[in-house]
Amino acid sequence: MNAPQHFTIAQRDVPDALIQALKAQFAERCSTAMVVREQHGRDESAFTSVPPPAAVVFAESTADVAAVVKACAEHRVPVIPFGVGSSLEGHLLAVQGGVSIDLTRMNRVLSINAEDLTVTVQPGVTRKQLNEEIKSTGLFFPIDPGADATIGGMSATRASGTNAVRYGTMRENVLALEVVTASGEVIRTGTRAKKSSAGYDLTRLFVGSEGTLGVITEVTLKLYPVPEAMSAAVCSFPGIAEAVQAVIQTIQLGVPIARVELIDANTVRMVNQYAKLGLREEAMLLMEFHGSPAGVKEQAETVQEIAREHQGQDFAWASTPEERTKLWTARHNAYFAAVQSRPGCRAISTDTCVPISRLADCLLDSVKEADDSGLTYFLVGHVGDGNFHFGYLIDPNDPKEWATAEGLNQKLVQRALRLGGTCTGEHGVGLHKMDFLVDEAGEGAVAMMRTIKHALDPHNIMNPGKVFRW
Amino acid sequence: MNAPQHFTIAQRDVPDALIQALKAQFAERCSTAMVVREQHGRDESAFTSVPPPAAVVFAESTADVAAVVKACAEHRVPVIPFGVGSSLEGHLLAVQGGVSIDLTRMNRVLSINAEDLTVTVQPGVTRKQLNEEIKSTGLFFPIDPGADATIGGMSATRASGTNAVRYGTMRENVLALEVVTASGEVIRTGTRAKKSSAGYDLTRLFVGSEGTLGVITEVTLKLYPVPEAMSAAVCSFPGIAEAVQAVIQTIQLGVPIARVELIDANTVRMVNQYAKLGLREEAMLLMEFHGSPAGVKEQAETVQEIAREHQGQDFAWASTPEERTKLWTARHNAYFAAVQSRPGCRAISTDTCVPISRLADCLLDSVKEADDSGLTYFLVGHVGDGNFHFGYLIDPNDPKEWATAEGLNQKLVQRALRLGGTCTGEHGVGLHKMDFLVDEAGEGAVAMMRTIKHALDPHNIMNPGKVFRW
Numbered sequence: 001m002n003a004p005q006h007f008t009i010a011q012r013d014v015p016d017a018l019i020q021a022l023k024a025q026f027a028e029r030c031s032t033a034m035v036v037r038e039q040h041g042r043d044e045s046a047f048t049s050v051p052p053p054a055a056v057v058f059a060e061s062t063a064d065v066a067a068v069v070k071a072c073a074e075h076r077v078p079v080i081p082f083g084v085g086s087s088l089e090g091h092l093l094a095v096q097g098g099v100s101i102d103l104t105r106m107n108r109v110l111s112i113n114a115e116d117l118t119v120t121v122q123p124g125v126t127r128k129q130l131n132e133e134i135k136s137t138g139l140f141f142p143i144d145p146g147a148d149a150t151i152g153g154m155s156a157t158r159a160s161g162t163n164a165v166r167y168g169t170m171r172e173n174v175l176a177l178e179v180v181t182a183s184g185e186v187i188r189t190g191t192r193a194k195k196s197s198a199g200y201d202l203t204r205l206f207v208g209s210e211g212t213l214g215v216i217t218e219v220t221l222k223l224y225p226v227p228e229a230m231s232a233a234v235c236s237f238p239g240i241a242e243a244v245q246a247v248i249q250t251i252q253l254g255v256p257i258a259r260v261e262l263i264d265a266n267t268v269r270m271v272n273q274y275a276k277l278g279l280r281e282e283a284m285l286l287m288e289f290h291g292s293p294a295g296v297k298e299q300a301e302t303v304q305e306i307a308r309e310h311q312g313q314d315f316a317w318a319s320t321p322e323e324r325t326k327l328w329t330a331r332h333n334a335y336f337a338a339v340q341s342r343p344g345c346r347a348i349s350t351d352t353c354v355p356i357s358r359l360a361d362c363l364l365d366s367v368k369e370a371d372d373s374g375l376t377y378f379l380v381g382h383v384g385d386g387n388f389h390f391g392y393l394i395d396p397n398d399p400k401e402w403a404t405a406e407g408l409n410q411k412l413v414q415r416a417l418r419l420g421g422t423c424t425g426e427h428g429v430g431l432h433k434m435d436f437l438v439d440e441a442g443e444g445a446v447a448m449m450r451t452i453k454h455a456l457d458p459h460n461i462m463n464p465g466k467v468f469r470w
Numbered sequence: 471m472n473a474p475q476h477f478t479i480a481q482r483d484v485p486d487a488l489i490q491a492l493k494a495q496f497a498e499r500c501s502t503a504m505v506v507r508e509q510h511g512r513d514e515s516a517f518t519s520v521p522p523p524a525a526v527v528f529a530e531s532t533a534d535v536a537a538v539v540k541a542c543a544e545h546r547v548p549v550i551p552f553g554v555g556s557s558l559e560g561h562l563l564a565v566q567g568g569v570s571i572d573l574t575r576m577n578r579v580l581s582i583n584a585e586d587l588t589v590t591v592q593p594g595v596t597r598k599q600l601n602e603e604i605k606s607t608g609l610f611f612p613i614d615p616g617a618d619a620t621i622g623g624m625s626a627t628r629a630s631g632t633n634a635v636r637y638g639t640m641r642e643n644v645l646a647l648e649v650v651t652a653s654g655e656v657i658r659t660g661t662r663a664k665k666s667s668a669g670y671d672l673t674r675l676f677v678g679s680e681g682t683l684g685v686i687t688e689v690t691l692k693l694y695p696v697p698e699a700m701s702a703a704v705c706s707f708p709g710i711a712e713a714v715q716a717v718i719q720t721i722q723l724g725v726p727i728a729r730v731e732l733i734d735a736n737t738v739r740m741v742n743q744y745a746k747l748g749l750r751e752e753a754m755l756l757m758e759f760h761g762s763p764a765g766v767k768e769q770a771e772t773v774q775e776i777a778r779e780h781q782g783q784d785f786a787w788a789s790t791p792e793e794r795t796k797l798w799t800a801r802h803n804a805y806f807a808a809v810q811s812r813p814g815c816r817a818i819s820t821d822t823c824v825p826i827s828r829l830a831d832c833l834l835d836s837v838k839e840a841d842d843s844g845l846t847y848f849l850v851g852h853v854g855d856g857n858f859h860f861g862y863l864i865d866p867n868d869p870k871e872w873a874t875a876e877g878l879n880q881k882l883v884q885r886a887l888r889l890g891g892t893c894t895g896e897h898g899v900g901l902h903k904m905d906f907l908v909d910e911a912g913e914g915a916v917a918m919m920r921t922i923k924h925a926l927d928p929h930n931i932m933n934p935g936k937v938f939r940w
Contacts, residue, residue: 115722115827158667169665171674172642187914193823194855195639196892197628197678199899199907199937200919204641204674208667225724252585254695295765353663357585385664422666429669437669444657448926449670455925456918467669 005346005402007049007090007431009465011097014054018075022057022099025067029058040082040092040100044147046346046396047090047431053080053100060105062178062186062217068101069215069461070184076459081211083124083150087157088349089430091210095465101215103152109133110218118175118192120220123152130221139223142167145426146332152216157428158208162331165251165384166258166290167224169426174207178218182457192220205452210428211463213456227290230258231300232324233315235307236282240264240367240379243283244360246303246310247383251356253306255299257384259288259328264367264379267334274337275330280313285383286331287315288324331380338378338391345393347378348405352416353387353425362419363388366412373404387425414439429467437468475816475872477519477560477901479935481567484524488545492527492569495537499528510552510562510570514617516816516866517560517901523550523570530575532648532656532687538571539685539931540654546929551681553594553620558819559900561627561680565935571685573622579603580688588645588662590690593622600691609693612637615896616802622686627898628678632801635721635854636728636760637694639896644677648688652927662690675922680898681933683926697760700728701770702794703785705777706752710734710837710849713753714830716780717853720773721826727769727854729758729798734837734849737804744807745800750783755853756801757785758794801850808848808861815863817848818875822886823857823895832889833858836882843874857895884909899937907938 022030031037032055041052054077059065072079078098085092094100106122109130113119114137121130128148130141143154144161153159155177160169167173176190179202189202206213237243240262247260263271263284272279287303289296304315318324330337339347354362363381370377370390381388392408394401413423413436423429423436438446446468453460453470460470492500501507502525511522529535542549548568555562564570576592579600583589584607591600598618600611613624614631623629625647630639637643646660649672659672676683707713710732717730733741733754742749757773759766774785788794800807809817824832833851840847840860851858860882862875883893883906893899893906908916916938923930923940930940 113825113827115718116825117722118825158665158671160665164665168642171665171671172638181914181918185914187918188912189915191887191892191910192825192890193857193892193895194826195628195630195634195641195823195857195895197821197894197896197898198892198903198910199678199916200922201628201641201671201674201678202911202915202918204671208669208671225722227724248585252587252695254697292765292768294768295762298762298764351667353665355583355586355588355662356664357583387663387665417661420662422661422663422668424667425663425665426667428667433668440661440668441672442658444651444655445659445672446669448651448657448672451925452670452675452922455921 005047005396007047007093007095009095012078014077014097015075018071018077019055021071022055022068026057031056040102041094043085043087043090043092045088045090046348047093049093049095053094053098056100056102058102058105062180065101065180065215065217066184066186068099069180072099072461073182073184073459076461078461078464080463081152081215083153084126084148086147086149086153087430088427089432091157091428091430091466093431095431103150112137113192114139116192117223118220119223120218121151123150123216123219125151127151127154134223138226140226141221141223143170143173146335151219155207155216155219156209156211160426162259162261162382164382165260166256170207171204173222174203174219175222176220177203177206177216179206179214180217181214182462210430210466212453212467213462229293229296230288230290231296232288232318232327233300234279234327235285235287235315236280236313238282238311240283241360241364242310242312243285244363244383246285246307246312248356248359249306250303251384255302257287257299257303258290260384261286261331262381262383262388263334267338267378267380270337270341270378271330271334274340275333277330286327334378334380335391338393342376342393344395346396347391347393348409349427350390350409350412351424351427352412352421353385354416354419354421356386358419358421359383359386362415365415366390369408369411373408375401375404385425386421431466434468475516475518475866477517477563477565479565482548484547484567485545488541488547489525491541492525492538496527501526510572511564513555513557513560513562515558515560516818517563519563519565523564523568526570526572528572528575532650535571535650535685535687536654536656538569539650542569542931543652543654543929546931548931548934550933551622551685553623554596556617556619556623557627557900558897559902561898561900561936563901565901573620582607583662584609586662587693588690589693590688591621592688593620593686595621597621597624604693608696610696611691611693613640613643616805621689625677625686625689626679626681630896632729632731632852634852635730636726640677641674643692644673644689645692646690647673647676647686649676649684650687651684652932680900680936682923682937683932699763699766700758700760701766702758702788702797703770704749704797705755705782705785706750707780707782708752710753711830711834712780712782713755714833714853716755716777716782718826718829719776721854725769725772727757727773728760730854731756731801732851732853732858733804737808737848737850740807740811740848741800741804744810745803747800756797804848804850805861808863812846812863814865816866817861817863818879819897820860820879820882821894821897822882822891823855824886824889824891826856828889828891829853829856832885835885836860839878839881843878845871845874855895856891901936904938
């Protein structure tokens with residue numbers, strides 16, 4: 001039997017004729033070198049699959065992508081779009097073999113429409129690159145998963161991050177797409193208009209489809225004016241319960257807080273060690289306020305009052321941009337800090353999201369289970385959205401630790417579903433949550449997804465083996 | 471030849487056996503009385519179709535809806551979901567015959583989760599009823615098309631209204647649905663979690679599908695805390711150009727204005743007459759600011775300064791709730807005021823939406839064309855979103871006026887598409903914009919919509935003849 005982390009579904013034949021044709025067309029941009037294939041056969045998840053994809057094509061244009069998909073469609077060979085490989089759910093593994101399309105060379109910002117607060121980019125542009133390139137416009141793109149992911153990958157997984165509580169997720173921030181379909185045709189979904197009732201919402205169908213319906217080759221995004229004033233603060237609480245109650249009250253009052261992240265005491269310790277910070281090692285909320293100077297002051301005062309009611313310490317402010325960046329870098333590095341705290345470990349990341357009123361229930365019961373299990377773990381949460389992540393740090397070679405982590409995750413997901421929540425707030429289903437998706441959405445809804453997939457990708461070549469079973 | 475407003479595609483056979491079966495099951499809740507059928511065979515559009523649906527079933531539960539759909543599916547008879555009939559695009563016309571399902575008796579608010587800012591309702595609940603029923607919670611639902619439409623209808627057309635500039639459209643505010651599919655199965659899409667990456671976004675696929683994929687039988691919506699402070703103002707400008715420039719600058723600065731509506735001088739005149747108001751008869755912006763008292767003051771000061779730069783008058787404030795309601799009622803009644811200004815007329819309503827930077831160009835050229843045409847018209851706009859409506863008031867028996875209005879609409883849509891916009895911001899495609907949808911989305915994207923429709927409704931029974939050709 002395979003280890004629980006190992007996924008290899010029946011490998012499909014990749015004919016030599018296809019590889020030869022791709023090499024003829026793309027020359028050195030089509031690689032079959034084992035090191036390149038292996039790089040493209042894994043991601044940040046703990047999952048593995050062998051063999052890696054049979055070839056990797058480095059696409060430089062939509063026409064390149066269309067050509068690869070057409071060639072693969074002809075031979076009914078799987079196609080796996082690849083950005084920077086930061087998926088936590090095994091999206092990029094060639095579980096049925098096939099060809100990986102590396103999109104990182106399609107990394108141009110195509111047009112900035114500052115006056116409309118929109119930008120159109122190629123899928124290989126990363127979120128940090130985008131913000132760097134639009135700096136001079138006074139605008140920014142807020143969606144920030146932990147990794148410096150590509151906009152294409154973020155669209156495909158319906159990603160979000162710390163700013164979602166105020167600015168929404170990729171669902172709300174993608175205006176339009178260019179997509180190469182399973183037959184290699186190029187279509188556009190949506191326009192630059194802010195709203196539309198023109199036909200089925202193909203944009204939202206592709207956002208979150210995890211590469212299973214087509215390859216995203218252009219993305220038009222909403223941008224936001226950089227707020228006149230921004231300030232960040234940390235606030236420590238005696239325990240997670242008090243921190244979460246403060247967040248719940250903040251959200252229910254409608255305070256337009258831009259970010260509010262929970263880090264548990266244990267994870268603060270890991271972050272302190274990794275980033276040489278001196279944060280108080282208690283459950284902590286990291287917050288950010290955006291607005292006019294007066295608005296930010298007002299929000300901060302309201303939240304500070306709420307925090308005090310829940311035994312929060314006084315806010316420690318990060319007022320300069322440097323201090324603010326340091327704080328948020330620490331938060332974004334929590335994952336890496338945790339993984340480094342146990343050399344050789346892998347993190348099994350959970351991703352449940354529940355209605356905010358259920359957050360304390362869901363979180364506290366799961367913390368108790370995690371503590372009782374004896375596993376090392378970290379805990380961070382986009383708690384303003386009801387979304388949080390446990391990362392169980394396991395020895396990948398220890399089946400018992402795998403089983404313990406899987407058991408905790410099972411219990412957590414079932415609890416979240418009972419409370420009206422979802423098994424994945426932002427990471428996607430990928431390889432590992434297919435059964436959870438059925439538990440959550442029901443057989444009927446998953447059957448409808450499958451019907452759509454069968455209709456749009458009749459030979460199951462687009463990232464097969466992900467999201468649901470064929 | 472039919473008049474341009476008349477749509478009747480090949481009528482499909484409605485067997486007596488089906489009608490008898492529905493009568494046996496639903497007794498007096500299945501009506502074949504001509505007056506009831508005729509009521510359900512039209513909407514607020516200028517379009518007509520004969521004969522009306524063969525029968526109308528008044529559903530009282532999801533099980534009722536499922537039973538009707540199953541019976542119709544068996545006989546391959548069209549099913550048309552019907553709310554209050556406020557569509558402006560002919561969505562409710564039985565152009566291929568069939569059975570209308572009246573959903574107005576499914577009008578219960580099923581559960582209010584005030585602490586999560588969500589509510590779940592049956593599809594026949596209207597927007598005003600909803601806000602009445604949740605009044606005591608201190609929350610409100612912001613989406614407000616002109617009519618007091620049902621939440622089911624608003625979901626099906628991806629409706630919006632005056633608050634969308636701040637709160638988004640039905641796309642952003644529907645969290646989850648219950649749907650009866652074309653085979654009569656009941657599925658759920660989405661959860662009450664604020665965000666999710668769990669599989670294809672079926673919720674967004676049904677929002678805006680105009681009844682062509684299934685019948686919406688439950689809707690879970692986001693709610694918002696009633697702002698601590700709200701104030702409304704009107705401001706007059708020497709012309710439309712100046713008013714629009716003021717709006718563009720407001721949006722580009724990121725002022726979180728809650729509503730900003732344009733009414734042209736001519737329409738102000740109609741509204742004054744209809745609602746006995748004394749508004750200055752010039753191009754006018756109607757604005758509303760939501761927030762804390764200090765925040766509202768700050769927003770208003772910023773916008774007032776911008777308005778002055780564009781030759782706007784000083785704001786006239788509506789400070790009491792009664793004054794505010796009066797003002798917004800006037801705005802919502804603009805359509806009816808206009809229609810009443812020319813007895814016997816029908817309004818042909820346009821619905822283009824463009825990126826905000828293109829709004830002045832799009833609007834001014836189209837105003838000139840409308841003025842030159844000699845047709846009476848009204849002009850209102852959700853200009854903060856780049857969306858506006860001309861209503862050409864025509865004598866429905868005068869083919870020349872029809873042709874003139876059609877010609878103006880054609881030119882306007884083509885202009886909006888050239889400027890990166892959409893043919894419909896909020897009314898939907900319905901009967902009349904099928905060709906525009908192809909111009910806008912391209913043959914490939916419409917073919918993809920069609921493929922999805924064929925897969926999910928293989929016998930084309932769900933509101934056939936709408937959105938795109940089968």
